[in-house]
Amino acid sequence: MYEYIVKHIPKSQSKRPGIETTMESITVHNTANPRSTAMDERNWLTNQYNDRSASWHIAIDESQAVEAIPLSEVAWHAGTRQGNYSSIGIEVCESGDQVHVWENAVHLIAELLYKRNWDVDRVKTHKYWSGKNCPRLLLDRWSIFIKDIEAKLEEIESLNNQTNNTDSNSENNQGNNNPPQWKKDGIEYLADNGLLNNKELWLNKIDEPMPVWATMLLLKRIHEDANRG
Incomplete structure (x- = not known):
């Protein structure tokens, strides 16, 4: 499991324009950097030498997920206006134990889907929007990645249904006792x-x-x- 950290970058036209939008999908990327962690990726967004107009919402590695831009705001990650304005950008790190990174990315995306009542058809690749070969480590195994997300989503739904039923039964029992x-x-x-x-x-x-x-x-x-x- 990973630690979820919210550490938003300051607003700026090139990284965080601060434009509120309605999200409709999730776009998956790879960082293309085999050494950087999720926090490294976040800190690079505010580095004075980074002059690219590019950003993302969440980076995930083997131990942390770092939210750099609120999930209700535009980020420059998809290569097209539609993708930028309607999709949550997830950067999957290439550093660390890739088995754990894969598992964490699957869990993170499944949680995002569950909270929004979305299905796996909402999960896109960067390539879907712009044709770029990204996420480069996941494209060849994309169908497996989606199946793992689907299985995790079903697991989360099942656990939450059990919790809701337990809470409901507990409330009923309390009502009977008093x-x-x-x-x-x-x-x-x-x-x-x-x-x-x-x-x-x-x-x-x-x-x-x-x-x-x-x-x-x-x-x-x-x-x-x-x-x-």
Whole structure:
């Protein structure tokens, strides 16, 4: 797993124009630098000797993901206006253990898809937009990369569904342990007047359907008490 770091670069026309936009896809790149880490890539964006009009949103390596530009802003990464204005740019580092880098990139992209309710068809290559041979380390294995993202997305969805179900059951159980007073009034009245035995048992079953035998027995006792009067 990786550490996610938010360290936005200052606004500038050549790197971070500060233009708010609506994202519709994710574009994957390789850094083309076998030695730089995600933080190195981020720091290069603010280096005084870097005069290129190029940037990205998140760089990911074997241990960190660094967000350099907010995901709702334009970055200059895709080579076309449409790609720049509608796609989140992910730089996958070529340094470090590439097995871990691959796994981290898969997880990061799957998380981004899940949060936006997107499917894997939203994941593009740099080559898709401009024809550039990028991401150069992933293009030959792109179908495998997408399948891994799809599997991770399904795993994330499954885990979140289990968590939501657990939370829902917990809330229901808490509600049963401490039901509102209006639910308890009938049980407490009948118990206090001798028409219901074992009040605690019935309070614990307060949201369950009442068995027919219990209903009949209760009506029988009410009828008997009425005849005595």
